[in-house]
Amino acid sequence: MNCFYHAEKSAIGICKYCNRGLCSECATVIDDVIACKNRHESEVHQLEQLTARNLFQSKRVGGNYMRNAVFYGLVSVAFIGFGWWTLQWLGLQAVLFIVLGVFLLYAAGANYFEARKYK
Numbered sequence: 001m002n003c004f005y006h007a008e009k010s011a012i013g014i015c016k017y018c019n020r021g022l023c024s025e026c027a028t029v030i031d032d033v034i035a036c037k038n039r040h041e042s043e044v045h046q047l048e049q050l051t052a053r054n055l056f057q058s059k060r061v062g063g064n065y066m067r068n069a070v071f072y073g074l075v076s077v078a079f080i081g082f083g084w085w086t087l088q089w090l091g092l093q094a095v096l097f098i099v100l101g102v103f104l105l106y107a108a109g110a111n112y113f114e115a116r117k118y119k
């Protein structure tokens with residue numbers, strides 16, 4: 001591939017913004033990626049900032065899921081434990097607590113797997 005602006009020169013890289021081949025004269029490095037010198041420097045910089053922000057956001061979302069997973073997990077253990085413990089006195093009502101606990105356990109598991117997706 002040759003430089004988009006100098007057809008006779010071979011390209012050393014591709015601009016991240018316009019995907020055109022660039023020779024050493026036309027290429028410039030912004031935030032560790034290549035951009036057209038004096039043409040797409042600010043565009044590539046903005047692109048990179050956007051990506052960095054997305055990464056940060058997905059990490060935060062993953063943290064939320066993990067926090068939910070821990071919360072549901074603790075509540076479900078409390079419900080199941082309470083149901084199990086009172087089963088002989090409360091009967092059907094205790095079973096209800098256990099069912100609710102199992103449901104919360106499922107929610108905790110779902111949140112846990114969701115959180116792992118963001119790692």
Ligand SMILES: [Zn+2]
Pocket residue numbers: 015016017018019020035036039040
């Ligand atoms: Zn460009």
Ligand SMILES: [Zn+2]
Pocket residue numbers: 003004005006009022023024025026
């Ligand atoms: Zn060039």
